[in-house]
Amino acid sequence: MPIEFIRERNFEVNGLTLTAKEWGRSGSIPVIALHGWLDNAATYDRMLPFMENLHVIALDLAGHGRSSHRSMDSSYDIWIDIGEVIAVADQMGWERFALLGHSRGAVISGLIAGTFPDRITQVALIDGYVPRPHDADSAVKQVKQAIRESKRFGGSSPTYFSDFDRAIQARVNGFVPLQLEAATLLASRGVVEGPKGYYWANDQRLKAASFVKFSKEHLEGFFTAILARVLLIQAENSPFSPDRQQSEFFGWVPHMQIKKMPGSHHLHLEDEAEQVAKTIQEFFV
Numbered sequence: 001m002p003i004e005f006i007r008e009r010n011f012e013v014n015g016l017t018l019t020a021k022e023w024g025r026s027g028s029i030p031v032i033a034l035h036g037w038l039d040n041a042a043t044y045d046r047m048l049p050f051m052e053n054l055h056v057i058a059l060d061l062a063g064h065g066r067s068s069h070r071s072m073d074s075s076y077d078i079w080i081d082i083g084e085v086i087a088v089a090d091q092m093g094w095e096r097f098a099l100l101g102h103s104r105g106a107v108i109s110g111l112i113a114g115t116f117p118d119r120i121t122q123v124a125l126i127d128g129y130v131p132r133p134h135d136a137d138s139a140v141k142q143v144k145q146a147i148r149e150s151k152r153f154g155g156s157s158p159t160y161f162s163d164f165d166r167a168i169q170a171r172v173n174g175f176v177p178l179q180l181e182a183a184t185l186l187a188s189r190g191v192v193e194g195p196k197g198y199y200w201a202n203d204q205r206l207k208a209a210s211f212v213k214f215s216k217e218h219l220e221g222f223f224t225a226i227l228a229r230v231l232l233i234q235a236e237n238s239p240f241s242p243d244r245q246q247s248e249f250f251g252w253v254p255h256m257q258i259k260k261m262p263g264s265h266h267l268h269l270e271d272e273a274e275q276v277a278k279t280i281q282e283f284f285v
Contacts, residue, residue: 034105
């Protein structure tokens with residue numbers, strides 16, 4: 001029987017409220033689902049109804065969707081999310097669980113699986129795998145850029161739109177184009193109305209450069225530590241297809257399957273949602 005949306009959930013983690021959509025019932029396969037950059041938990045709304053025997057917590061990561069924004073003395077470096085996701089699993093009482101991640105959420109999933117390999121049973125990655133590594137001699141430039149951009153975006157306002165439909169259209173025509181239905185689903189959770197109009201509620205500081213970028217050696221340490229089976233779905237028309245360097249990293253995870261599927265970067269939220277769901281369902285079960 002297909003899983004259904006059950007309720008909204010709130011998790012209190014390190015002074016933040018992380019919001020989530022809960023799908024399925026207790027006693028099924030536990031899964032934490034992580035969305036991509038500037039998306040939210042609604043990214044899985046089209047594919048989850050095609051899946052069965054799962055108990056899914058689809059998170060709004062910090063600064064996204066309905067979750068809290070981090071304090072001004074914090075940042076959105078990707079490694080901070082690792083502990084926050086583990087804290088959510090602890091509050092659910094899940095000692096072992098599977099991960100489902102898209103794009104930035106896929107990268108976070110891989111880092112979690114390497115940091116806590118004894119807790120992760122399976123990892124399904126949608127069009128995302130390893131972040132591009134940086135050499136140590138780029139650290140000074142990286143920190144300087146992060147400080148400047150954090151200040152700039154920390155003091156900036158979001159773009160306001162005169163109506164809800166214009167906010168949706170901005171995502172349809174964004175840097176990663178989306179089908180209208182996909183953008184509408186994300187907007188249903190991510191767009192709010194304020195005194196100046198409608199706007200996407202993501203923290204503007206998410207657009208700032210990270211303070212720390214992992215080196216190839218750092219990333220190899222994370223990904224070679226993974227014990228779980230891993231499925232990587234690559235979208236055939238993705239603007240983020242791995243280059244030759246990243247393809248070399250696939251050997252770091254000995255239990256990884258790679259499957260190319262038709263569609264673009266958000267294939268799980270667009271016309272290919274059912275096929276993506278069935279592929280991941282077979283992998284999880």
